[in-house]
Structures are given as C-alpha cells and as structure tokens.
Amino acid sequence: MSNQSNETAQVIVVGAGPVGLWVAAELALAGVSTLVLERAVERSPHSKAMGMHPRTVEVLALRGAEKRFLADGFPRPNWHFGMLENRLDFSGLDTPYPFMLAFPQTRTEELFEQRALDLGVRIHRGHAVTGLAQDASAVTLTLDDSRTLTASYVVGADGAGSTVRKAAGIAFPGSDATTFGYVGEVSLTEQPVLSAQTDDGALITVPLGGGRYRLAGMDAHRQGPDDPFTLEDLRATTRLVAGSDFGMHDPTWLSRFGNTTRVAAEYRRGRVLLAGDAAHMHFPAGGVGLNVGVQDAMNLGWKLAAEVHGRAAPGLLDSYHAERHPVGLALAQHTLAQTALISATTPEQRALRTLVNDLIGTVPAFATALADKLAALDVAYPAADAHPLVGRRMPLLALLAGRPLLLARTTLPEAFALAAELGFETAVDPDLPDARAAVVRPDGHVWWATDDTSEVPAGLTGLGTTFAD
Numbered sequence: 001m002s003n004q005s006n007e008t009a010q011v012i013v014v015g016a017g018p019v020g021l022w023v024a025a026e027l028a029l030a031g032v033s034t035l036v037l038e039r040a041v042e043r044s045p046h047s048k049a050m051g052m053h054p055r056t057v058e059v060l061a062l063r064g065a066e067k068r069f070l071a072d073g074f075p076r077p078n079w080h081f082g083m084l085e086n087r088l089d090f091s092g093l094d095t096p097y098p099f100m101l102a103f104p105q106t107r108t109e110e111l112f113e114q115r116a117l118d119l120g121v122r123i124h125r126g127h128a129v130t131g132l133a134q135d136a137s138a139v140t141l142t143l144d145d146s147r148t149l150t151a152s153y154v155v156g157a158d159g160a161g162s163t164v165r166k167a168a169g170i171a172f173p174g175s176d177a178t179t180f181g182y183v184g185e186v187s188l189t190e191q192p193v194l195s196a197q198t199d200d201g202a203l204i205t206v207p208l209g210g211g212r213y214r215l216a217g218m219d220a221h222r223q224g225p226d227d228p229f230t231l232e233d234l235r236a237t238t239r240l241v242a243g244s245d246f247g248m249h250d251p252t253w254l255s256r257f258g259n260t261t262r263v264a265a266e267y268r269r270g271r272v273l274l275a276g277d278a279a280h281m282h283f284p285a286g287g288v289g290l291n292v293g294v295q296d297a298m299n300l301g302w303k304l305a306a307e308v309h310g311r312a313a314p315g316l317l318d319s320y321h322a323e324r325h326p327v328g329l330a331l332a333q334h335t336l337a338q339t340a341l342i343s344a345t346t347p348e349q350r351a352l353r354t355l356v357n358d359l360i361g362t363v364p365a366f367a368t369a370l371a372d373k374l375a376a377l378d379v380a381y382p383a384a385d386a387h388p389l390v391g392r393r394m395p396l397l398a399l400l401a402g403r404p405l406l407l408a409r410t411t412l413p414e415a416f417a418l419a420a421e422l423g424f425e426t427a428v429d430p431d432l433p434d435a436r437a438a439v440v441r442p443d444g445h446v447w448w449a450t451d452d453t454s455e456v457p458a459g460l461t462g463l464g465t466t467f468a469d
C-alpha cells in the first residue's frame with residue numbers, strides 16, 4: 001500500500017551520479033528546494049570516467065569550482081580519437097584549459113556531492129524510484145518502499161537504464177550493441193605501451209599512479225555479449241595486441257560494456273526532464289559521457305530554476321531539449337564512428353582507420369576539429385536572425401551566483417540599473433569582442449548581443465526571464 005511522504009521539494013533529482021549532483025547544486029544555487037534520491041547506499045568505488053575535457057573545466061570555473069580539480073588532477077596535453085595512434089593535440093585549443101584533465105569519477109562525485117550539500121541539497125541514499133505519474137501541476141514518484149513523493153518537476157539523472165525515462169514514456173531510439181569493449185585496472189611491473197592495435201583487437205593504457213594502470217580496449221576474439229572477462233582474458237588479449245602482458249597482477253576492476261547507442265527522443269516531457277546517461281547511451285569512446293552530462297546539467301539548471309520560480313520566458317525550458325538533443329545526437333555519431341575505428345578488422349575498415357590516422361597526423365585543421373568535438377568546444381546555440389555572437393561560449397567569466405551577466409564596453413547607467421532590477425549582474429569590459437554589449441546566460445553562453453547600446457534596455461526585457469529574488 002502506498003503512503004504519501006511528508007518530504008517536500010520543488011524539484012526531485014533521481015540519481016546521485018555526477019550529473020544528478022551537478023544539476024541539484026545548480027538548482028539549489030538558484031534557490032530551488034531540491035531533493036536527490038539515490039538507489040545505491042554507497043558510491044561505487046570504481047571510476048568509470050577518468051577525465052574532464054576542456055569545456056567541463058570551463059563550466060566548473062564558471063562557478064569557481066575548478067580549483068580542487070586543477071590542483072588534484074593531471075593535465076594531459078593530448079588525447080585519443082578511436083584509439084588511433086596519432087593523438088589529438090589539445091594544447092593549442094581555444095580555451096583557458098587546453099588539456100584533458102585526468103581525474104577519477106569517484107572523486108568528481110565526492111566534490112560535486114559536497115558542493116550540493118553545501119548549497120542545501122538533501123541527498124537520500126538507499127531509495128530507488130520505481131514509478132512516476134505526472135499531471136498538469138506536479139509529478140509523483142513511487143519509491144521501492146511504496147512511499148510516494150511529489151514535486152513540481154523531476155530530473156531523471158538515473159543513468160542509461162533510467163527508470164524515470166521509461167516511466168515517463170519517453171522513447172529511446174538507437175541501435176543495439178555490435179561491439180564489446182573491456183576495462184581492467186591492474187598493477188603492472190613493466191611500463192606498458194600507450195596504445196596498440198592489431199587484427200586481434202585494440203588497447204590503450206592510462207597510468208593511475210603507484211604502478212597501477214587502466215587498460216581499456218576491444219578483444220576481437222571475445223565479442224559475445226555475455227563472454228566472461230577474467231584477469232587471464234585481459235592478459236591474453238594484451239599479449240596478442242601489444243606483445244606483452246607487462247607483468248599484470250592484482251586486478252581491482254574488470255568489466256565489459258557494449259556499444260548500444262541511444263538518445264532519448266524527448267529531453268523534456270511535461271514536468272519530467274532527462275540529463276546525462278539517462279538521455280544518451282553510447283560506447284565510452286573518447287571519454288566524453290560524464291562531460292556531456294555535466295554540460296546538460298549546466299544548460300538545464302538555470303532554466304528549470306527560472307521555470308520553478310515562475311520567472312521564465314515561455315519556451316525557455318523547452319530550449320533545453322532544443323539545445324541539448326542535437327548535442328546528444330552528435331555524441332552518438334562520433335562514438336559510433338570511434339567504435340568503427342576501434343573494432344576495424346576487415347581490409348576496408350583497416351584502410352579507413354589508416355586514412356583517419358594519417359589525416360590526424362598531417363592535417364592540423366582536421367585534428368583540431370576532432371579535438372574540439374571531444375572537448376565540446378564546438379558546441380554553440382546560435383539563433384536565427386540574432387547577433388552572430390549569440391550562442392557562443394564566453395570562457396573567461398566567473399558567474400559564481402549563477403545569474404546572467406550584462407557586459408558592456410562602457411558603463412550604461414540606465415541599462416545597468418534595469419539589469420540590476422531584473423536580477424542580472426553587470427560589468428564593464430572594454431575588450432568585449434565582436435559586440436558593444438552582450439548578455440551572458442548563467443551557463444556561460446551569450447544570450448543576446450548588440451552593436452548599438454541604445455537597444456540594451458529593450459534587449460534585456462525582451463529576454464522575458466527575471467532573476468531577482
């Protein structure tokens with residue numbers, strides 16, 4: 001029998017993975033009462049993701065949350081695409097953080113959780129959501145102990161198998177797994193190769209410190225969905241592909257995964273929103289899933305907060321799907337392409353792999369375009385008939401309070417006063433590029449811009465969303 005809980009929250013986030021924790025923190029920063037429900041009693045000790053890409057570090061920096069990551073992480077100047085031998089050089093990318101920051105997911109979750117708690121988020125572990133119903137005014141969740149909880153909105157950040165997505169009736173179109181990869185964390189007595197590929201499979205290695213390494217790859221001889229994966233299997237494939245097992249011993253994690261690739265058809269259905277792996281599932285090629293998920297969360301948080309407070313322009317919350325669904329589709333495409341390169345075994349596939357590898361090595365613009373894709377520096381939200389600056393990211397800002405910012409080359413007393421009334425921050429930037437004034441959204445993308453400062457007051461009110469308490 002179900003019983004209604006007294007616990008209330010304006011938004012319930014389902015899932016305390018990195019994406020749920022970041023979106024919860026964003027909501028709380030904007031003054032939304034937020035509850036996170038997490039099925040697991042304790043966080044997994046295994047770090048699936050090992051890295052932060054440049055746009056994610058920019059996103060953290062927007063909130064002043066990047067310092068611990070930069071202090072404890074290891075910046076790597078290059079990264080791989082499809083496990084190809086020629087690496088992508090991140091050092092010349094147009095970002096304050098031109099590197100892949102090696103940083104374990106467990107630690108990311110710890111830091112995100114602390115931030116969420118500090119901002120007043122309540123996190124309840126050991127509670128699985130089993131069902132969901134929504135009407136025009138609220139969403140009701142059913143928990144595994146039969147309690148029900150009601151909120152104005154629910155964010156499903158409950159991973160690839162998302163109960164929220166299924167219960168909301170949101171389709172998850174895509175393709176089933178055709179290739180299976182593996183990951184193993186072991187101690188090695190010898191320095192391993194960085195990467196290797198033969199007809200027997202592919203391998204990359206990532207140092208974890210203290211003689212421990214992550215080995216990830218594809219074993220061409222074990223492509224059954226339910227094939228076992230033991231230390232001896234890892235040893236055998238490593239010997240075949242790289243010529244040695246590098247003295248591997250003491251595994252702490254051995255796992256396999258497929259390249260099932262799906263993107264939710266709707267990132268929003270009524271009062272239910274999806275973010276992270278709940279919205280996109282793919283092969284973990286290029287190390288981007290967590291990164292794209294955090295960027296989803298950043299796009300969603302301020303919009304949902306404005307909607308909950310009744311201060312959002314019509315259509316603002318729908319723009320979450322409009323802006324992030326294409327990014328999910330692009331993610332699906334480039335991880336599928338990488339899977340093809342990783343699992344290349346036919347002469348045709350090997351020829352494609354050689355071609356792409358050569359292009360990366362010899363055509364800098366090609367390599368930079370791929371690096372921008374992994375780094376998410378190619379993501380912009382341009383609008384038809386808008387100033388060309390609109391939608392571009394502004395990486396050098398700190399928007400610590402999560403409010404939008406009116407930037408102008410000179411002080412604009414009337415416009416700055418109006419901006420303050422609307423709850424926007426203001427600043428003068430004599431070097432503002434490509435426009436005389438611009439409004440930057442809380443997620444660091446340009447919302448509106450002009451070359452004629454007399455238009456600023458009308459531009460501000462035209463956005464139709466306010467942030468004043």
Ligand SMILES: Cc1cc2nc3c(=O)[nH]c(=O)nc-3n(C[C@H](O)[C@H](O)[C@H](O)COP(=O)(O)OP(=O)(O)OC[C@H]3O[C@@H](n4cnc5c(N)ncnc54)[C@H](O)[C@@H]3O)c2cc1C
Pocket residue numbers: 014015016017018019020037038039040048049050051105127128129130157158159160162163164183257275276277278284286287288289290291292293
């Ligand atoms: C081997 C491997 C390597 C990877 N490497 C990288 C990398 O280097 N870089 C990168 O960016 N990404 C990487 N990824 C992907 C990355 O780990 C995921 O994209 C990331 O974990 C997604 O975060 P999330 O918060 O959306 O979902 P999850 O991390 O899956 O979190 C979802 C949470 O929801 C909880 N939950 C599920 N169902 C319920 C329910 N019904 N009720 C309540 N709670 C529920 C779960 O317990 C979980 O804590 C890798 C993945 C794998 C498998």
